[in-house]
Amino acid sequence: MTRHEVVIAGGGPTGLTLAGELALAGVDVAIVERRVSQDLVGARSGGLHARTIEIFDQRGIADRLLEEGQVAQVAGFAGIRLDISDFPTRHNYGLALWQSHIERILTGWVGELAVPIHRGREVTGFTQDASGVDVALSDGGSLRAAYLVGCDGGRSRIRKAAEIEFRGSDPTTSNLIAEAALAEEPPEWGIRRDALGIHSLSKSEDGRRVRVLATEQHVGATSEPTLRDLREALIAVYGTDYGIHNPTSISRFTDMTRQAVAYRKGRILLAGDAAHVHPPDGGQGLQTGVQDAVNLGWKLAQVVKRTSPESLLDTYHAERHPVAAQVLRNTMAAIALRRADDRTQALREIVSDLLSMEEPRIRVAAMLSGLDIRYDLGEGHPLIGRRMPDLDLVTSKGPLRTFTLLHGARPVLLNFGAAGRLDITRWADRVQLVDAEYQGMWVLPVIGAVAAPAAVLIRPDGYVAWVGDETGQGLAEALTTWFGPPARA
Numbered sequence: 103m104t105r106h107e108v109v110i111a112g113g114g115p116t117g118l119t120l121a122g123e124l125a126l127a128g129v130d131v132a133i134v135e136r137r138v139s140q141d142l143v144g145a146r147s148g149g150l151h152a153r154t155i156e157i158f159d160q161r162g163i164a165d166r167l168l169e170e171g172q173v174a175q176v177a178g179f180a181g182i183r184l185d186i187s188d189f190p191t192r193h194n195y196g197l198a199l200w201q202s203h204i205e206r207i208l209t210g211w212v213g214e215l216a217v218p219i220h221r222g223r224e225v226t227g228f229t230q231d232a233s234g235v236d237v238a239l240s241d242g243g244s245l246r247a248a249y250l251v252g253c254d255g256g257r258s259r260i261r262k263a264a265e266i267e268f269r270g271s272d273p274t275t276s277n278l279i280a281e282a283a284l285a286e287e288p289p290e291w292g293i294r295r296d297a298l299g300i301h302s303l304s305k306s307e308d309g310r311r312v313r314v315l316a317t318e319q320h321v322g323a324t325s326e327p328t329l330r331d332l333r334e335a336l337i338a339v340y341g342t343d344y345g346i347h348n349p350t351s352i353s354r355f356t357d358m359t360r361q362a363v364a365y366r367k368g369r370i371l372l373a374g375d376a377a378h379v380h381p382p383d384g385g386q387g388l389q390t391g392v393q394d395a396v397n398l399g400w401k402l403a404q405v406v407k408r409t410s411p412e413s414l415l416d417t418y419h420a421e422r423h424p425v426a427a428q429v430l431r432n433t434m435a436a437i438a439l440r441r442a443d444d445r446t447q448a449l450r451e452i453v454s455d456l457l458s459m460e461e462p463r464i465r466v467a468a469m470l471s472g473l474d475i476r477y478d479l480g481e482g483h484p485l486i487g488r489r490m491p492d493l494d495l496v497t498s499k500g501p502l503r504t505f506t507l508l509h510g511a512r513p514v515l516l517n518f519g520a521a522g523r524l525d526i527t528r529w530a531d532r533v534q535l536v537d538a539e540y541q542g543m544w545v546l547p548v549i550g551a552v553a554a555p556a557a558v559l560i561r562p563d564g565y566v567a568w569v570g571d572e573t574g575q576g577l578a579e580a581l582t583t584w585f586g587p588p589a590r591a
Contacts, residue, residue, distance in 0.1 A: 106132045107406045109237050109247040111225040111260050113137070115147075115201065116374030116391035117253035118208035122161070123399025123562075125215035126511040129406050133212075134239065138222040140209045147201040147388040149176055152186060153472030153489065154389045155193040157396050160564050162509040164193070166207050171199030177470045178384060179432070180439035181293075182454050184467035190545040191473060192492050192505075201388065220245075225254070227263055230369045248406055251371045251398070253391070256360075258376035264367045270360030270379075270430070275299055275437070276318040278327055278335050280352040284312050285345025294339065295442045301339045311350070318354075327354045357381040357437045359430050365394075365419040373398055378426040383436040384470050386429050393472060394422050400511060400562035409532065409586040421477040432469060464548055473547040475565075483569035484552045490560045491546065495538040504560070507536060511562045513585055515577075519556045524574050528588030529581045533559075559584075 108124055110117045113135030124131040149171060150158075158164040176196030177184040187194050212219075224240040228250055237245040252260025261268060277299070293302045299317030306313055316335035323331070332352055333343040361378045365371060374391030398418045404410035439450045456462045468474035479487040492505045495516070507514045514534045517524050521537045544552045557570035559580055568580035582588065 103236075103244050103246050104132075105246045106130050107247060108132075108249050108251065108402065109134060109225075109235070109245050110251045110253055111237075111258075112253035112255060112374070112376070113140070113205075113209075113219055113221075114253065114255070114374065114391075115204055115208060115388050116395050117251075118205065118212055119392045120251060120253060120373060120395035120399050121212045121217045122208070122215055123396060123511055124403055125212065125217050126161070127400060127403030127407075127562075129403045131217055132245070133217060133219045134223050134225050134237070134245070135219055135221050136224040136240075140205055141202070147204070147382075148385060149174075149199050150197040150204070151177065151385065151389045151471040152189070152191055152193045152196060153475070154392050155197055156191065156489065156492070156505070157392060157564065159193065159492070160505045160508040161211075161511065162506070163207070163211050166211075167197060167199060167204065170203055170207070171197040174198050176385065177467045179457065179466055179470060180383070180436040180450060180453065182450075182457050184457060184463055184470065186467045186471055186473075189464075189468070189471075189473060189547050190491065191547065196385075196471070204388070225250075225252075225259060228260075228370070235369050249369045249371060249402060251373060251402075252376040253372075253374050253395075254376055256375040256379040258372065260370060261362060261372055261376050264370045264372075266367055266370075266372065267363045268360045269363055271358065271434075273321050273356030273358040276321045276323065276354060276356045278314070278316050278318060278332055278352060278354055280314045280332050280349050281306060281311050282314065282329075282332070282346050282349035282352075283310070285347065288340065288344055295440075296339065297442050298339065299442070300440055312346075314346070321356065323354065327352045355382060357434070359434055361423070361426055361430060365423060366415055371398065371402070371415070371418070377422075378430065380430045380433040381437050383433050383440070386433065386470065386472075389472055390426055390429050393425070393475075396563045397422050400513075404586060410584075411586075414584075424478075425475055428469065432466075468547045477565055479565075479567060483555060484546060484549050485544075485555060485558065485566045485569050488546060488549075488566060490558065490564050490566050491544065493540050493542070495536075495540055497536055497538045502536075502538075505564075507534065508560070508562065508564060513562055513567075514560045516558045516560065517556075518554070518558075519572055523572070524557060524570075524577065526577070526581065528590075529585060531589060532585045533581065 107130040110133045113133045121131050173195045175185050226240050227238040229236050234248045235250045252258045302315045304313045318335050319338050336343040359380045373394040401414050477487040495502050517537045555569045559568035561567050567584050
């Protein structure tokens, strides 16, 4: 039986990101992926929001994505575009880049980190005991791990086998999305709305194929969609199927909205779509999964290495469950505003007017782009629980960006006071202490300008765990809470 410290079921963006995080922390991690290659049929997610770009910037790989994608203002609510170009972030934009390219780039990254990927296999079951998990594979093989993480999508076998309840609402609309060839060109391209819902026809990048989105007349189909289903949906909307043929992909999505009641059950954890599913409106699914992975990775690594107690894993659910619940809420609201009747149209126009105002635009755009997230880490300075800004620092090693200090996924204590005033000797094996200067303003999305702190403790995921004054009060408690008890003197 092959042994790993962590096994990840699923090699999509969430699983790949989690694997990278664990590998950076020195954890022996492996991915089990049912696809025989990283090739991805269909478009899936179309890009990245600002906070997700920041996360990859924290690991030094954002440029790989930016080089291949197209920078654009992508935040939108119910089809209402929201500009974030005035937001206080180095990445005040989104990135248009299909998921197939995102996965390819992330696969290259985890390959550099020597993460093995067991392709052409699926996790078919598992049994867990006090010391680990036996993982059964579809080829008859098995793996042994300390922890198993389900990143295996909305129909997650891991979640079902763990008997974790998936609460939420059944679908009210059903859509087909496809790439195919047309025998005849339609008279108009773009989006159409009608009593059924929203539909669109658009050319692919190479101009030879067409991307199709069509709302189906009926909800409830559970079988894999066929070319016949696609033709019937087009005829219902456009009166013709335009001779559609030779599809490279056809998939179905609905507005079903569900969330796991627990992100952890013993040695089994869930992340990404395995933990939450929702309509794709706003493009928030991939983003939420990647952010799950970055929140979980360093915590799981510390528990595996016995640096921190197992209770640290409880903070994963406590922090990420409310974030996904908010995503589910805003996608349900957006779907409700897409209906085509006169009353909904009137409501959408009012919402559009509201979102053209400064404060509503900032609040909703920050929510959609992930820049407003605040984990409940207690009261105090506005930075606590929020993302650390990527400041241009002056240090003894010269100019450094904050995000550069996070490339290795290690926590950082930034000291803006006199050198030597903060003693973290007993955590020095885990936490970087950097004496730094910063002369600019401290500005946070939505919040605005905040008081300059004397010191900031940054977790590996880029969120602030502690803000100090000149005394350093509470630092030892914060270090112990997040990075384990101090080493013996």
